[in-house]
Amino acid sequence: MTALAPHLTTYLRERLPLQKGASEHTCETYAYAFQLLLTFASSRCKVSPSQLQLEQLDAPLVLAFLAHLEAKRHNSARTRNARLAAIRSFMHFVEYRVPSAIEQVRRVLAIPAKRTTVPVVAHLSTTEMRAILDAPDLATRSGIRDRAMLHLCFAGGLRASELVGLPLAAIVLHPAPSVRIIGKGRRERVLPLWKETAADLRAWLRVRGETPGVLELFTNARGQPMTRAGLAYVLRHHAVAAADRCASLSRKHVSPHVLRHTCALTILQATGDLRKVSLWLGHADMQTTMAYLRADPSEKLATVTAVVPMPGRRIRLRAPDKLIASLHRR
DSSP states (O other), rough: OOOHHHHHHIIIIIIIIIIIIOHHHHHHHHHHHHHHHHHHHHHHTOGGGGGGGGGGSSSSHHHHHHHHHHSSSSOOOHHHHHHHHHOOOOOOOEEEEEEEEEEEEHHHOOOOOOOOOOOOOOOOHHHHHHHHHTTTOOTSHHHHHHHHHHHHHHHOOOOHHHHTTTBGGGOSSSOEEEEEEOOOGGOEEEEEOOOHHHHHHHHHHHHHHHTTTTOOOOTTTTSBBBOOOHHHHHHHHHHHTTTTOOOGGSSOOOOOHHHHHHHHHHHHHHHHOOOOOOOOOSSSSSSHHTTHHHHHHHHHHHHHHHHHHOOOOOOOOOOOOOHHHHHHHH
């Protein structure tokens, strides 16, 4: 029997962050997936998590765990697939460390992901986005920070992790305002800043002050780096306030990623070039960017305008006789 703990520890502490260069968020997500898996396996096998053996992590147990996620935890198919992706990644790691487990590994790797409905990406209109940006009170320090933070999130199409982890050194305001971002997969991109975004950042830097030991651009009220939860709270707070002036916001779930989608559609409608959208957002695969074509109404309107409708014979409908119509109703 092969102890599971040493392999899992090496995978989470060395393989993911050091060898594969996975982001902190990815490492936390994978660690949580295994926390759920080990808790389930421990209960099923009647042993403590530290005593679990690699051989016990077989395909039937993984399938039972995935079913448990959907039935007991009420996770969506998308979440179920994300947990399976973490398990598969670990199994690829084990494949070379424990050759004797190759058959077990292959059976786990053969578990298919569940098909999911691909929804149209949620986004905001120009009016809705402007209402949110105008919601912070610029007479307060927190309002100045929130305006700069939300404006940069939207204008740069940043992921929440990219925004909260953005260091001060990544912002360049002279001679040409720009921001340097380390995105998913350690892909680096440099984006020019709109004049309005640069002005909001200058206003924040004037009131931010010196915070010893904190290198991040945005800080919370305690002077600590802003967190993903803090960003989501700030956005939700201002979205609720903005709904008083823009009623359509009350019917929408506004998250940091919705601002990213809004940025993508703004660029697509302005340029008509999907490649530029992909470069701006830092996508590794153009297939990911294709999702915005389904959400852009201007593309569909252009298609309708370009297509010549098929000719057809016009039919004149005559109102049915009242007596016949009354008999049909009987």
